[in-house]
Amino acid sequence: MAMMPRKEKAPGSQSEEVVFTVKELLAIPLLKEARLLAGEKGIHKAITRVNVMEVPDVISWVRPGEFLMTTGYPFRDEPELLRQLVPELVKRGVAALGIKTKPNFDKLSPEVVEEAQKHGLPLLELPGDTVFSDLVRIAMERVLAQETSQLADLQNRIQSMTRLLLEGSGLYAFLDAMEDMLDNPVAVVRENDKPWLSKSLRSAEPTEVWPLMQSLTFRQVGRGSSNGFMLLQNAYRIYVNSIPTRKMKQACLVLIERTRDIHPLDALSVDRLSSLAGLELANVEAVREVEGKYLDQFIQDWLSGKIVSEADWKLRADVCGCTIPEGTPMCAILVGWRAPEPAEKLREIARRLRSERLRTVEGLLAAPIGDDLALVLPIGNLAFSDLDREEATAQLTNKLLAELRALLGDRDLKLYAGRVVERSDGLQGSWAQAKRARQVAEVCGLPGEIVAYDRLGVYSLLYLIPSGEEREQFLSRFAAPLQQADRKGGGRLVETLEMFFRCNGNIKLTSEKLYAHYNTIVYRLEKAQSILGVSLDDPEDRLQLHLALKLGQITPGIPG
Known part of the structure; x- marks a missing residue:
């Protein structure tokens, strides 16, 4: 997938930093005999420190901006390891390798x-008489001279951003100010949440930033909780730092190399x-x-x-x-x-469903009610243009179920839907119907991943039959004798008849x-036919x- 094009730097947006570069390193008299073997395009990279490598597993120790030196002794017998090390050093932001x-x-x-x-990594062949300690001293003197002015700039940056947060401008204003200050977009990437983006990414065309958004997830950015430079799957180079959080989901502050x-x-x-981003996240x-x-509430x-009133x-x-x-129009699920x-x-x-932008439906509401999770599903009027309401609602609910399963990672999830209502005061009845649909589906063993109250058929009528003499007489005639026979060891007659009906008499x-x-x-x-005096061949x-068997399983309901 193509990388998102870089934006040209706006004129006068930020003055160039004074840094000690690889090119200036080569101008040191001590390195007048050194040769630049590769990476000419990277000679303007800034050097912030110097390190000496004499072990092959140095990756976990290097830091961004380092000039890394070695005698090559760890790779004398296995030069292939040195070739494999180069891309890893680039990912870590190493400025040059000598x-x-x-x-x-x-x-x-x-x-x-x-x-x-x-990979554009400046590769220097150092003279054989190079004394590493002398080179470290000279280079770090130059670096420290530059850092003095940089620390003053850093202090000004921190103070300006602190004032912005104290004004209560919010997280998006904080990110926008960071983008203006750093000339690159920034983002807050959080576990199981959508990223917060600075202004240039929020206003960009979706087709332009879509490859980046696919990679800008906590699974990729926050893997291993590593700080420093990273290359995402789509070849974006970013700088990541973990945001300190207390009793909150993990998060990272990400700087994206786009403008410069x-x-x-x-x-x-x-x-x-x-x-500071962590404090604003806590807020x-x-x-x-x-x-x-x-x-x-x-x-x-x-529901x-x-x-009580509109x-x-x-x-x-x-x-x-x-x-x-x-x-x-809406229904309860x-x-x-x-x-x-x-x-x-x-x-x-419920919080996650409210914060996620679902592709299926706009404005889905979710809340826990007791031990249940309730959804309020708005039904757009456009859904009824070519289909009747029942069919359109069924299609929308099926799409919602597929998306919820993917989002929550639960393949066994089911939905129980009440009727669609036109007014807000009718949603209470829709919720009651959704609960009835679940109870009837569970006790009657109804198949399907989505059970709509309107499609319960005869089972909804059985549910509405209240307790009374007629109900008890009907159960006493057909259900009670079989249950009594089973208690006396009659051979699982009720279970056998229930399965017989489920198998359509097979x-x-x-x-x-x-x-x-x-x-x-x-x-x-x-035996069951003999006890009841009936014939299963008689319709x-x-x-x-x-x-009678189904009615005996259903708790008596109240009409309405």
């Missing part, structure tokens, strides 16, 4: 030189400003926590019928930022899990499902017996 070839090498292998040239090269002072600024989290609790009161609903919806416009989820996890899932399939012999199933069915008897 190798004293004598006495361990006659000359560096062409493969090493080619690899350094490929990242200078050492820029990286140092990111390191220092990460703490965002606190606000989100309060808003989330208020929105949870609003949805709970809405339970505690908001005026109250409008007022509370406006205060808590409800994104469903007045007059939008209950999310079914394979196993009950703890209350804290339900609250976290005795062979019933025996396979119950792991029982065919003749055993025949015997049980005949009327068969219907009444089937209804």
